[in-house]
Amino acid sequence: MCGIVGVFGHSPVSQTLYESLSMLQHRGQDAAGMATCFEDRFYLEKGNGLMTEVFSATNMSRLLGNMGIGHVRYPTAGCASVAEAQPFYVNSPYGIVFAHNGNLTNVPDIIEGLFHTDMRHLNTTSDSEVMLNVFAHALTRRGAVKPNEFDIFAAVEEVHRRCKGGYAVIAHIAGVGMVAFRDLNGIRPLVLGTRGENGNTEYMVASESVALQVSGFKLVRDLAPGETVFVDMQGELHSHESLLAHEKAPCLFEFVYLARPDSVLDGASVYQARINMGTKLAEKIKREWAHVPIDVVIPIPSTSRIAAQEIATRLGLPYRDALVRNRYVGRTFIMPGQAQRKKSIRRKLNPIPQVFEGKNVLLVDDSIVRGTTIREIIAMCREQGAKKVYVCSAAPPVRFPNVYGIDMPARSELIATGKTVAELAKNIGADELIFQDLQDLKDAITEAAPGLSHFDTSVFDGKYVTGDVTDEYLATLEQQRNDAAKRTEDVASHINRNYSAHL
Numbered sequence: 001m002c003g004i005v006g007v008f009g010h011s012p013v014s015q016t017l018y019e020s021l022s023m024l025q026h027r028g029q030d031a032a033g034m035a036t037c038f039e040d041r042f043y044l045e046k047g048n049g050l051m052t053e054v055f056s057a058t059n060m061s062r063l064l065g066n067m068g069i070g071h072v073r074y075p076t077a078g079c080a081s082v083a084e085a086q087p088f089y090v091n092s093p094y095g096i097v098f099a100h101n102g103n104l105t106n107v108p109d110i111i112e113g114l115f116h117t118d119m120r121h122l123n124t125t126s127d128s129e130v131m132l133n134v135f136a137h138a139l140t141r142r143g144a145v146k147p148n149e150f151d152i153f154a155a156v157e158e159v160h161r162r163c164k165g166g167y168a169v170i171a172h173i174a175g176v177g178m179v180a181f182r183d184l185n186g187i188r189p190l191v192l193g194t195r196g197e198n199g200n201t202e203y204m205v206a207s208e209s210v211a212l213q214v215s216g217f218k219l220v221r222d223l224a225p226g227e228t229v230f231v232d233m234q235g236e237l238h239s240h241e242s243l244l245a246h247e248k249a250p251c252l253f254e255f256v257y258l259a260r261p262d263s264v265l266d267g268a269s270v271y272q273a274r275i276n277m278g279t280k281l282a283e284k285i286k287r288e289w290a291h292v293p294i295d296v297v298i299p300i301p302s303t304s305r306i307a308a309q310e311i312a313t314r315l316g317l318p319y320r321d322a323l324v325r326n327r328y329v330g331r332t333f334i335m336p337g338q339a340q341r342k343k344s345i346r347r348k349l350n351p352i353p354q355v356f357e358g359k360n361v362l363l364v365d366d367s368i369v370r371g372t373t374i375r376e377i378i379a380m381c382r383e384q385g386a387k388k389v390y391v392c393s394a395a396p397p398v399r400f401p402n403v404y405g406i407d408m409p410a411r412s413e414l415i416a417t418g419k420t421v422a423e424l425a426k427n428i429g430a431d432e433l434i435f436q437d438l439q440d441l442k443d444a445i446t447e448a449a450p451g452l453s454h455f456d457t458s459v460f461d462g463k464y465v466t467g468d469v470t471d472e473y474l475a476t477l478e479q480q481r482n483d484a485a486k487r488t489e490d491v492a493s494h495i496n497r498n499y500s501a502h503l
Helices: 014-022 107-118 127-142 149-162 252-258 270-288 305-315 338-348 372-383 421-428 438-448 471-481 483-501
Strands: 003-008 031-038 041-048 067-073 088-090 096-104 165-173 177-182 191-195 202-206 218-222 227-232 237-241 296-299 323-325 349-351 360-365 388-393 432-435
Touching: 003 014, 003 096, 003 165, 003 177, 014 031, 014 067, 014 202, 031 096, 067 096, 067 165, 067 177, 088 127, 096 127, 107 127, 127 149, 127 165, 149 177, 149 227, 149 237, 177 202, 252 270, 252 438, 270 305, 270 432, 270 438, 296 305, 305 360, 338 349, 338 372, 349 372, 360 372, 372 388, 372 421, 421 432
Parallel strands: 296 360, 360 388, 388 432
Antiparallel strands: 003 067, 003 202, 031 041, 031 067, 088 096, 096 165, 165 177, 177 227, 191 202, 191 218, 227 237, 323 349
């Protein structure tokens, strides 16, 4: 769940990239980076931390050029060291900078070929670097002194053949142009926008439409599954859709939690989709909770606020923003490591006591993944004098790992694994617990975009749309990416930074 943006302009783009990345900061808080191109030379700045920690007036002034790409990182593959920050760069062929959002599911097989057949070197454990080298080698094999659109499209076709999983990519090739492409199922989002006209058109490609709006770009469309767009150095846009592409199946969790409510993804307003989620969940509450005495509806900010407002309206109950969010604490879901997530919850949310005292409260959450956040919040509600604490989730129980770029790889760390709803309620300390039905969730999005009917629902039902995810793969992934493994990576990263500092 990284955020990516690329701009092909007619004037310096560093400030445009910065503004657009700031609208995507919610997608990754681990690292940030930008690369621009001027006279066929790349200028790169990246580092660990938020954008405000990585970029300054001094280093921004060094980012020269009229085209560039940016990235905000949230780690799903590889460790959280600065070496893993993007964009990545290779100098052969031509010079390429590369930003990637998603996760590949067949990395070991690709690496085998890169080492023994393609004879290319990898410097990190990131699957993004793996993908970059596949793309670079495919261009090398074309043998063009200066590749045209057909060379670009052929190289991306080779990427599609060799790389499995969910991915959205933006790359710049020195002296050639900007390339962007989306995986064959359209799992990870990627939108195209334009600014200007009459031969002076500028292009932006980004993870979400909000990145376009802040810089005055107009949303044109989403890239189709398997589609490549290429803007050459003359500013001409070329497009190609792969014959290998499947029916579009965007990630359901983008609409539930990941995307901003002011974004439009695959034709669906995220805001409207979340209203629809609230409508459908309210109807289920009416059907199944007639015996539950609710006094007030309270969202767990901020992703669930839209659904909670609709639930309160449909149930004829007061709505109260009684959990005040500290805007200076990041999203706990995407923090690396369970201990860090738990420590941040009480710093992130503070209750208003008078709303809870003596009341039967309905907490509305967007989803329940590890259970850390909701368990702590329920405890806070009881500390403030709540009589009963009921919980509803705008999404179904998350019972299966995500392998396409969201940090849910360890099934043992998903609180719903192997539990009934009643057992889950007891585990988190709720008096009652209710979840959105999967079909209702899908319908909520389809009603916002009638042409959209097929989704990646793997975290809810274990059905992986790429068809290549085995039990053996999931077991290996869990071993590599559970919280214990992350703690080991954090220690190793800390040691490496300290060692390097003393060299």
